[in-house]
Amino acid sequence: xxxxxxxxxxxxxxxxQNVTLSCEQNLNHDAMYxxxxxxxxxxxxxxxxxxxxxxxxxDIAEGYSVSREKKESFPLTVTSAQKNPTAFYLCASSxxxxxxxxxxxxxGTRLSIL
Amino acid sequence: QKxxxxxxxxxxxxxxxxxxLNCTYSNSAFQYFMWYRQYSRKGPELLMYTYSSGxxxxxxxxxxxxxxxxxxxxxxxxxxxxxxxxxxxAGITSGTYKYIFGTGxxxxxxx
Numbered sequence: 001x002x003x004x005x006x007x008x009x010x011x012x013x014x015x016x017q018n019v020t021l022s023c024e025q026n027l028n029h030d031a032m033y034x035x036x037x038x039x040x041x042x043x044x045x046x047x048x049x050x051x052x053x054x055x056x057x058x059d060i061a062e063g064y065s066v067s068r069e070k071k072e073s074f075p076l077t078v079t080s081a082q083k084n085p086t087a088f089y090l091c092a093s094s095x096x097x098x099x100x101x102x103x104x105x106x107x108g109t110r111l112s113i114l
Numbered sequence: 115q116k117x118x119x120x121x122x123x124x125x126x127x128x129x130x131x132x133x134x135l136n137c138t139y140s141n142s143a144f145q146y147f148m149w150y151r152q153y154s155r156k157g158p159e160l161l162m163y164t165y166s167s168g169x170x171x172x173x174x175x176x177x178x179x180x181x182x183x184x185x186x187x188x189x190x191x192x193x194x195x196x197x198x199x200x201x202x203x204a205g206i207t208s209g210t211y212k213y214i215f216g217t218g219x220x221x222x223x224x225x
Contacts, residue, residue: 006157031211040122042217043158043202050211058212090157094211102148103204103213105157 002027004106006091012114013078013085021076021109023091032074033092033103036060043090049074078111086112117141118205120216129225133190137203137216140184144205144214147179149188152200152218161201162188193223 004025013019025032034046045058049068063082068074074093078085089109095101118139127133135149146165150158162177164170170177176189186203200218 004157033211033213040217043215045212048211056211088155100146100208102146102160102163104160105150107157108155110155 004091004093004104006089006106006109008109009107011109011111013111014114016080018077018079019111021078021089021091021111023074023076023106025072025074025091025093025104025106027093027095027104028071029093029101029104030071030096031094032068033094034058034064034066034074034076035090035092037088037090037108046076046089115140116216117214118203118216120203120219122217123220124222125219126222126224127193129193129195129223131193131223133188133193133197133221133223135188135190135201135203135219135221137186138184139186139205139214141205141207141214142181142184143207145208146206147177147186148204148206148213149175149177149186150202150204151197152202154199158202195223195225197221197223 007022033048035043047066049055065077091106092103094103120137149162152158164177167179167181174191178187200220202218204215206213
């Protein structure tokens, strides 16, 4: 089945540690996105990528980094500089045709601090 | 003011009721609108995707966009307990990659 796979489902971070969240899609979508979801705040865009080897900062990029070496993969690293990383992280993708295609989401990774 | 506003709920209805979920938005450049359903600890699932004003129907779901009022609605007919979830609306302007989401309305359908 075509879809977006996020792993792991749950992740724990120690102080000073970087952690990487995985996102893989087999929808052949060009664009991929990372969101952070906190209670009562909706979805906030962290980073997005329109094409391989290119990505742009979203509204809350500080303390996060991404790479896009392959079309199907868009991993997110939560660095130690992100002081409040506890949240539900969602990866999404959309087809080409800017604004013409809806986003599809993975099932998220819940990150907590140890 | 947030670009997309939703009442957080919870909205509780009896099984079989018609549910009306609503969003208002402030960006008149929005051209595409989406409704997502999100179950607890899961990612949002796309329900409806509409362009500009008008109605779109898919099974028990009808999406309605009124651009003159900057108002979008999702109607659920014959609601079921399995419809209990959080519903997110979103808008986007053509030519951008920035989807703007509401904070979601929590729906409870009581058996």
